[in-house]
Amino acid sequence: MKKLIRIFLLSCFLFSCGQAQKTDKQIIQETIYTLKVTSGNPYESYVNNMVLEKNYLAGSSDSELIINDLILKSGKQKLQIVLLPNVGNKTVDKLGIxxxxxSIYRYNNGYSSYLEQKSTLIYEFKLDDPHAEMPLITKEWIFNIDVPYKLKNWEHSIDLRKENEDKLLKEVVDYYNHLANIINKGDKKSFLAIMKVRDSEVFKSLYNDTELIKEDEQYIDNRLSKSIGNIQPIKNYNIMFYGNGRIVTLEDKKGETPLFAEDKNDIYSYQIYLHRPYPNAPLEVIR
Incomplete structure (x- = not known):
């Protein structure tokens, strides 16, 4: 489901990228970056201390996800991987390592090259054999990326790990319940207001124009319509910190959001990441 959540966040790009007309100059500047993970084990991947994917499924997997919204500015970026044992094993075996x-891929010509899968491999990373059985393996790498944008940075937000955890948890759960009520009523105006900063940052990182933003709003409206009266109670969650403690969210044991609607046809998940931009400020959605 974590992958589906990111597809929802990037929906206007994936759904509409072939429909808008771009000039040659615009296309050249609209570089898309992805992370491809090939693994025989469950794993977690992070870019710049933000979760990209939590894949706890058994068996081999081959996943490629856009990372532009987690690249805040040009320069050094951090990639982290947590490799976990397969089901029934207590340690990560050599085969899994x-x-x-x-692999980091670059799509030089934006939308068109992404659709046509015309990519360039710019970085590839492998694990070193630790020569010992381990219950999990964590590794990080630093790599350089150039992007033509600069996104709102949470580096100067409040370190939420230093706050009273009980009070913080209550504030986070209250925020989730407030958003759940908005979704349950199908209140599109209030929903878009809460997501305004996140959406604008994601749109900027994917170079979305007015037409694509409008189509994304239509997609959101459709999801909200299907979620009306179908939001499930917020439960079975853990508080999780990302972005060096400056981002907080709720996840269940599978790494999935506890905020979702369910009807007879589908599950509609709503993943949010919150930050406190300055002391005593209310929490805000940042991703």
């Missing part, structure tokens, strides 16, 4: 590959 050898099989894991992480």
């Amino acid at each position: 050898d099989y894991l590959t992480l």
